[in-house]
Amino acid sequence: SAYINLRMSVCLLVSEDDPHKPIQLHHQQPVTLGRGPETKIKDKKCSREQVELRADCNRGFITVKQLGVNPTNVDGVVVGKGNQVSVKPGQRLYLVNQQYPYTVRFTEDTPTPRSAAEKSKPSKRAHRMSSEGNGEKSSEHHRMSDDSPPPKKTLPSGSDKPESAGHWSQGLKVSMQDPKMQVYKDDRVVVIKDKYPKARYHWLVLPWDSISSLKALRSEHVELLKHMQRVGDQMLQQCPDAHKLSFRLGYHAIPSMSHVHLHVISQDFDSPCLKNKKHWNSFTTDYFVESRDVIAMLEHDGKVTVKEGTSELLKLPLRCHLCRKEQPTIPKLKEHLKTHLPS
DNA sequence: GTTCTAGAAC
């Protein structure tokens, strides 16, 4: 392109308990971390070279390689010496022996050079609330009418940075907090419409509690999951077309978006947002795990495991979920699906 | 997760 983008994408490794300054990880530059001044860890169980970290700022995760003998783990799963795993935003990395928790955060901000004297102060992010509730909070604002937002035609020049809120994989966390997106909420969960629905009806049920993925689920979450399923079923009861469409409630075995979310999706798959093989297979193969199966597994095993080879399911040929007939392309599949639609 | 697009498939 005609210009050079000076904005650097960086990953911050944030210490969750003894908050030392976040450690910057630059794209694809390996950083070795362990006991030492940078982490303030003095624990002898932690090697001075406990882990090697490498951020992929484009794809939004870091890889962690355990170098030390004592266990590094991610969300309770041990990495193992010589092995490496990925850590996405929302997951917790424990440097050694379930201690020293860290999370990762991706930001687009170019760190402004500051004087050494100022360095110790935590950085403030003043430009964050650029568009929404700026200014007067004093008067009560219980207006129900949604007056149009201030025209923000400001062009790329100054401080504007529409959504440096976070990486795309954190999008659900943002959406679920947005009252305009919420179609139901109670003390435990919130329901939003999927931003890119893959069928005529496609909702997501999310817990307020931050649970990064199925891997992080434990027995104590059973009641929450049952509640999520109940709420999903409630969505159907108020759906005008529920009687003529069928629905499935379930989870993607390996979701792209952080934060556990239950899909409630009608089985017409009649949507322009359904565009490729991955979309199709993620809802019509065992990549889609029924809510009741997740709950049963959790009750039986105390955790949820994903079968090996699940990611390969996304590459399977396109097959109609109703008559099992294989279709050569997405357009042909969509044409075929019309034959199953209710008249 | 989406967008974009090169080049494979038709």
Add this chain to the structure above:
DNA sequence: GTTCTAGAAC
């Protein structure tokens, strides 16, 4: 030549 898929995105 057009349609369609699949991999990169700095």
